[in-house]
Amino acid sequence: MLSEHFPLAAPRIERAERPARIQRERGGGNAVVASYASIASKADLLAADAARDIALCGRSLGKADPVHPDLASAGAHEPTPTPYFVLEELLGKLGLTANDHLLDVGCGTGRVLAYAASQLPCRATGVELDARLANIASSWAASSPQLNVIAGSALDISLAPYTCFYLFNPFDTAVLTCFLDKAAREAAPPFTLVHMSDNGESFAYQGRPGWRLVRSGSIQMFQTASGRSIKFYEFPQHYSVWRYEGVK
Numbered sequence: 001m002l003s004e005h006f007p008l009a010a011p012r013i014e015r016a017e018r019p020a021r022i023q024r025e026r027g028g029g030n031a032v033v034a035s036y037a038s039i040a041s042k043a044d045l046l047a048a049d050a051a052r053d054i055a056l057c058g059r060s061l062g063k064a065d066p067v068h069p070d071l072a073s074a075g076a077h078e079p080t081p082t083p084y085f086v087l088e089e090l091l092g093k094l095g096l097t098a099n100d101h102l103l104d105v106g107c108g109t110g111r112v113l114a115y116a117a118s119q120l121p122c123r124a125t126g127v128e129l130d131a132r133l134a135n136i137a138s139s140w141a142a143s144s145p146q147l148n149v150i151a152g153s154a155l156d157i158s159l160a161p162y163t164c165f166y167l168f169n170p171f172d173t174a175v176l177t178c179f180l181d182k183a184a185r186e187a188a189p190p191f192t193l194v195h196m197s198d199n200g201e202s203f204a205y206q207g208r209p210g211w212r213l214v215r216s217g218s219i220q221m222f223q224t225a226s227g228r229s230i231k232f233y234e235f236p237q238h239y240s241v242w243r244y245e246g247v248k
Contacts, residue, residue, distance in 0.1 A: 035047065035048040035051045035052075036048045036225075037225050039222075039224050039225070039230070040224065040228070040230075041230060042222075042230055042231065042232055045083065045085075045222055045230065045232065046062070049062070049081075049083055049084050050062055052084060052114075053111070053114060056114045056117070056118055057110070057114050057140035057141070058140055059136075059140060061081055061108070061109040061110055061111045061114060062081060062109075063079075063080065063081060066078055068130060071129055071130055074129075074175075075171045075172040075174060075175040076106070076129050076130070076170070076171050076175075077106070077169050077170055077171055077172065079106060079108035079109075079128075079130065079133060079170075080108070080168060080169070081108055081109065081111035082111055082112060082168050082196075083222075083232065084111075084115060085222055086196075086219055086237075087111075087112060087115045087119075088115075088119075089219070090166070090194050090196065090239055090241070091112070091115065091116070091119075091120065091166065091194065092119060092120075094164065094192060094194070094241075096120050096121065096122045096164060097121055097122065098121045098122060099122070099163075100121075100122035100123070100163045100164055101122060101123045101124070101125065101161050101162045101163050101164070102116055102120070102122055102123070102124040102125070102162070102163075102164045102165075102166060103124075103125050103126075103127065103154075103159070103162040103164070103165050103166070104116075104124065104125070104126040104127070104166045105127055105154045105165060105166065105167045105170050105179070106127070106128060106129070106154070106167070106168070106170025106171065107126025107127060107128045107133075107134075107137055107149065108126075108128060108130075108133050108137070109133055109136045109137050110126055110136070110137035110140065110141055110147075110149065112124070112126065112166055113126050113137060113141050113147050113149070116146070116147070117141075117144050117146050117147055122146075122163075122164070123146055123147075123148070124146065124147055124148075125147070125148040125149070125150060125161075125162070126141075126147075126148075126149045126150070127149075127150040127152060127153075127154045127157060128149065128150070128151060128152075129151075129152065129153050129154075131151050134149055134150070134151035134152075135151070137149045138151075154170070154179055155175070155178055155179060155182060158186060159182055159183050159186040159187045160186050160187060160188065162187055162191065163187070163188075163191050163192070164191060164192045164193070164194070165183065165187075165191070165192070165193040165194070166193075166194045167179075167193070167194070167195045167196070167197075168196050168197070169196065169197035169198065173201060173204055176201060176204050177204055180204065180205065180208065183244065184208070184210065184244060184247075187244070189210065189244050189245050189246035190243055190244060190245045190246070191243075191244050192214075192241065192242070192243055192244075193241075193242045193243075193244065194239065194240075194241050194242075195239065195240050195242070196219075196237050196238065196239040196240075197237065197238065198235055198236075198237055198238070199238060200216070200218075200238030200239070200240060202216065202238075202240050205240070205242055209247045210244055210245055210246050210247045211242050211243070211244050211245075212242065212243045212244075212245060213240060213241075213242055214241040214242060214243050215240070215241050216238070216239060216240040216241070217238070217239060218236035218237060218238045218239065219232075219233065219236065219237050219239065220232065220233045220235070220236040220237065
């Protein structure tokens, strides 16, 4: 799969239907756009994302502490916030509507929720095994009726309410296999699942009845407004978008 270069996507700050807390981005919108326009390095991009976090929810949602050893032994991976330019590519193009409900599996401090509340028309829920991170996400997301945060395992909650799932390498292959089995049993088809990780783990999906690959690719570089390419990930992160249509 070829590595893709994504152009600068300034935050869309004009929508009127955002929850009150999330409308913070509108007040500082010009500053947020300016911070993206001046990006010249990975550090600049991280700083711009942090500024956007603060504009949206009052705090940075950047990288958290390493996963607790007890959680790692249960198959959980270190939480890593997805950059906004990646979310625009992976979630912004899905065509989600107000009837959809997105579940971010392993939501960490809530970067995907912040993106969803400011850019998507659907409801969004995050589930996070690490109670510390779930508390951080809840602390700012609680003011938005569009958002919800669950502290616990994605294997222990009902997946029936959700029409779309986002997974940025939240757990190991054994847990992923259990999650896919559970999603096929509980979530009403058709539903969409977006998966990204360093190896893509497409092998976990292949051969599963009812699953169809919609698109796939890899992300490593960010393209600035001036056309310069900046390496964001040390190694390409492979993504795939799947549609589960049920077994007939």
